[in-house]
Amino acid sequence: MTLNRRQFLGSTLPLVALGSSSHANANIYSFAKPPIASDADTQIWLVGDSLPYPAENEANRLQALLIKHARVNDSYLSGGAVAALEEKFSSLLGKESSVFMPTGTMANHIAIRILCGEAKHALVQQESHVYRDESNCVTTLSGINMVPLAAGKTAPTLTELSDAISRAEIGPYPIKVGAISLESPVRRTQGGTLHMSQIEEIAKLARSKRIPMHLDGARLFLMFGMPGFDIKNYCAPFDTVYVSLYKYLGAAYGAILSGTKAQMDKARELRHILGGTQSSGWQAALPALDALEGVEQRFTAVRHAGQNLLSRLEKLEGFKVHRIEQGSNIATLEISAQRQSGLEQRLKDANIRTRKIIDGKLPLQFNESLLRRDTDFLVDAFAGKN
Known part of the structure; x- marks a missing residue:
C-alpha cells in the first residue's frame, strides 16, 4: 500500500x-x-521571546497543524507551506519577493553579500548579531570587511555613519561602502530599537551615497504595539529584510529574507551554493505560517499587558522598574529585600518562571505566555495580596 x-x-x-x-x-x-506537560499550556514564562514548546508535545502539535492546513508539502523549498509563507511575508513586509532560509546567519550573510556586490565594505553595529554572533561569516565566506560602529549602543549616530563613509571614501585609495546593515531590536542592548526617525535620517544619507541598506529584523515583530510602529513603513527604507521564524513564531528553525524579485532570485542561487537548499522545509514553515494569523494583534496585546504589569508594580513600595529606552519586550525589576521574602515560592505556586534575582534585580521578558493570566493575578504573585 x-x-x-x-x-x-x-x-x-x-x-x-x-x-x-x-x-x-x-x-x-x-x-x-495526551500532551505530557500540562504546564506547557498554563505556565507563564517571563523569560525569552517565545512560548515554550516542550519536545514531548511537538509531534502532536505538528500533526494538528497538518490537519488544519492543506497542500503543505514542498520539494527542495519550492511550493507548499514554504511558498505560502514566503508570499505571506512579502505582503506583510511590503516587499516584492521573499525566500525561506534555514538560518538567520545565512539570511544576513546572503543579504549583505548581494547588496555589497563588488564593493566589499559594510557598516554594521558593533553590538549586532551579524558582527558579534556569526563568527565572521560574512568576511570569511564573502571577503566583505565589516566596520563596527556604536560600541555599547543600539544604533550609530548620523555623524558616526557619515564619518565612517568619509574614512572609506577619502584618501589615496578610496573604498566604496557596499552596504549598511542595521539590527532592530538589538538583543545585546536589551531589546533596544531604532526609532523610525533615526532610520529615515540614515536612509537619506545612504541614498545620497548610493549605499543599499539591510535590516536584521530577527525580532522585528516584538515591535508590534510600539507607538507609531507600522511594519511596512519601518521596512520600506531597507533594500532587504530578515525575520526569524523560531524566535517567536513557533518554528524549530528557519528565517525569511525579503527584497526585490531580482535580489531574491539571486538569494536562492546563493542559498544553494552555500548548502542551504534542504530537501524540504515545511516542518519549519508550517508552524510559522500558522503563527502569522493574528500575529500583530497578539504581540500588541503582549506589549500592553507587559506595560500594564510594570506600571502596576512600580506603584508598589519595594519595586522599581528600569525600562529600556525605545525598548521592545525587556525590562528590569529592582526588588527590595523585604519584597524578595517569599517571592520565589509565590512565583512557583503561580506557575510563573523567571530568571534568578541577582543583586536585587530581576530581568523580565514578555512573550505570549503573559496573556494566559490577568494583571491582578500577576501582581499578586509578585507582591502578595495587600
Missing part, C-alpha cells in the same frame, strides 16, 4: 482514529497519549 505524507505521519505518531472510518473522518485523530 502506498502512503501519502499525512497518512505516514499519522501512522507513526501515537494516534488512534475517531468516529467512523469514512473518508470524511479519515484525517481526524485523537491522541493515544
